[in-house]
Amino acid sequence: MKGFLAKIDPRSGLRYVLLLQLAIAGILVVSDVASLYPSPFQKQVDLPSGPISPGDQRREYRTDRPNPKLLRMDEPPDLPMPENFPGRLEFTEQVVERIGRVLLVSGQIEVGDAQRFVSFLSDMQEKPDLVALHSPGGVVSEALSLGRKIREAELSSGVLAGAVCMSSCPYVLAGGEERIVSLRGIVGMHQHYYEQLRYIPVLFAVEDIQKGQGETMQHLIDMDVDLSLMLFSLNTPPQQIYALIEEELIETRIATAIID
Structure with missing residues (x-):
């Protein structure tokens, strides 16, 4: 055995190790790219498109614009909402009857938005009576930071x-000392991706996901939101959104008050 090992050229051995690592990386890249496209063997689910009702709460998830069919808009909205979601959060001050000074936070949640929110807030002449959210979600860690x-x-x-607050946006909503949700708005949950290095061994990817879930759960505990909220997230595929009804909003405490 010792003689056999002595015959191995170290340079050849290193080359084989590098080739093996490249092969593993290639497999991970292919699997990652394949996950972006629907599998021809995966059962396609036709989702309804109208307003939600108890037991009928799953809809297609979109990040480009709200789905107006989800909302019961028999009356005008409380304040003007952008037709398309901005690429990152935008902040605007408005006055809403019965509520007062409102800071509308709309768009996709991107890295750095929490600090931008703090800067905008510090420049406001008066403290807002409400931070109103209108977002399809985005970077989970940034949503947790913004909620804090x-x-x-x-x-x-x-x-x-x-307005709609979906994906990671409810973790921002959780940050409010009081959390007001209109029955003509949407709070939606689904499975989401936690930030991690691309093309790393599966063991470490799973570890990062578990760490991200742990941070999310701790955030909800700190914000006095019931952890049962996570069930609606974990049980809903990423391409769908589960819209919470009044009973679920109150029982999970993601809403402390419901308005029409």
Whole structure:
């Protein structure tokens, strides 16, 4: 055996190790790219498109614009909402009847948005009565940070009529000391991706996902939101969204008050 090992050229051995690593990387790349496209063997689910009702709460998930068919808009929205979601969060001040000074936070949640929120808030002449959310979600860690910033500022959060708060956005909503949700708005959950290095061994990828889930659960505990909220997330595929009804909003405490 010792003689056999002595015959191995170290340079050849290193080359074989590098080739093996490249092969593993290639497999991970192919599997990752394949996950972006629907499998021809995967059963396609035809989802309804109208307003949600109890037991009929799954709809197609979109990040480009809200789905107006999800919303019960028999009356005008509480404040004007953008037709398309901005590529990152935008902040605008508005006054809403019965609520007061509102800071509308709309768009996709990207890295750095929590600090941008803090900067905008510090430049406001008066503290807003409500942080109103209108977002399809985005980077989970940034949503958690933004939720903590809202809590540190002792602000209330809400989803008003005509607005949606989906994917990671409910973790921002959780930050409000009071959380107001309109029955003509949508709070939606689904499985989401936690940030991780691409093309790393599966063992470490799973470890990162579990760490991300743990941080999310701790955030909900800190914000006094029931962990049962996570069930709606874990049980809904990423391409779908599960819209919570009034009973679920109240029982999970993601909403502390419901308005029409």
